[in-house]
Amino acid sequence: MPAIDPARHKVAIVLFNLGGPDSPEAIAPFLLNLFRDPAILRVPPFIRPLLARRIARARLKPATDNYALLGGKSPLLDLTREQAAALEAALPEMQAKCFIAMRYWHPMTDEAVKAVKAWAPDHVLLLPLYPQFSTTTTGSSLLAWRQAAVKAGLVAPVTTLCCYPTDPGFIAATTALVRAAYDRARDTLPAKTPLRVLFSAHGLPETIVRRGDPYQWQIEQTVAAVLSAWGEPVDHAVCYQSRATPQKWIDPSTDAEIARAAKDGTAVLVVPIAFVSEHSETLVELDVEYRHLAERLGVPGYFRVPTQNADAAFIASLAGxxxxxxxDGPTLCSASGGRLCGSAHGGCPFVPRRHDGRRGTVHA
Incomplete structure (x- = not known):
């Protein structure tokens, strides 16, 4: 296939993200969409609809209360639109246009596919706003995209960027935000009060990780890269938040690390290491719920690093x-080109998989 010259050909950049309700009335269907996803709720198909409704109902009241603190809706779409506009501006040499494909609320994947098809690009680049790959996030979005593209008859060369957990540009941008927040926190605290950095990521059920999902490993690689770029020894821990189902999730949990910090008499700086946009899990879970927990337990200081949003250095890293x-042309690639994950991670997108998600024939 001839190489695509982005200076002369139209490139559609599709930004994948989770999505969020745009009104109080959208909260219930958003939750139902989330838990009906087979990548999220991994139970037999005949059980999933009933269990999804049950979990969505149980989470409706707390989710409604959380979104009420944000004005009744998620800010994620507006922030993603800002990122899209900034990314287009950062690529002046390309005929590039960004499209947003949210997984569980509008604009959803089929809407994005129709918009891309109407624009008639010469090339499509799939770019997740999830730096670390998981079958539950990027993997689910890629499958939804492929199915919607086939249904809509969208035909164009496609490049898929699966992940960028240790990309130097992404790491430099993230480290700058962490270092600046650490210095501000350190200036606020008494000199003798220790400060611990908690790198907090969305959790996953242990069973998903045991089955080869590379997400936890990629989170650890991101944290190691940030600490290396920072270049200073710092007390830190990796932890996980946002447990959503009754199964055992990977640990330690963020609330357990906050409790440990209280016991140790250390202040905490929380880094949302897997999120690049503010939303309910940063603005409510981290800023309200965990802050209250820290205050109740007597943590001597609670601070939080902002997400990247449209930070200039982050946008520049996406442009890179x-x-x-x-x-690389039409292909599957990571930030470094080839496969990042080890052989233990069968959930890596570079592993050929059948339509049912098991090893075998590659998805259409």
């Missing part, structure tokens, strides 16, 4: 990823 991915 786009340029390198386009240079």
């Amino acid at each position: 990823l786009v340029r390198r991915a386009m240079a």
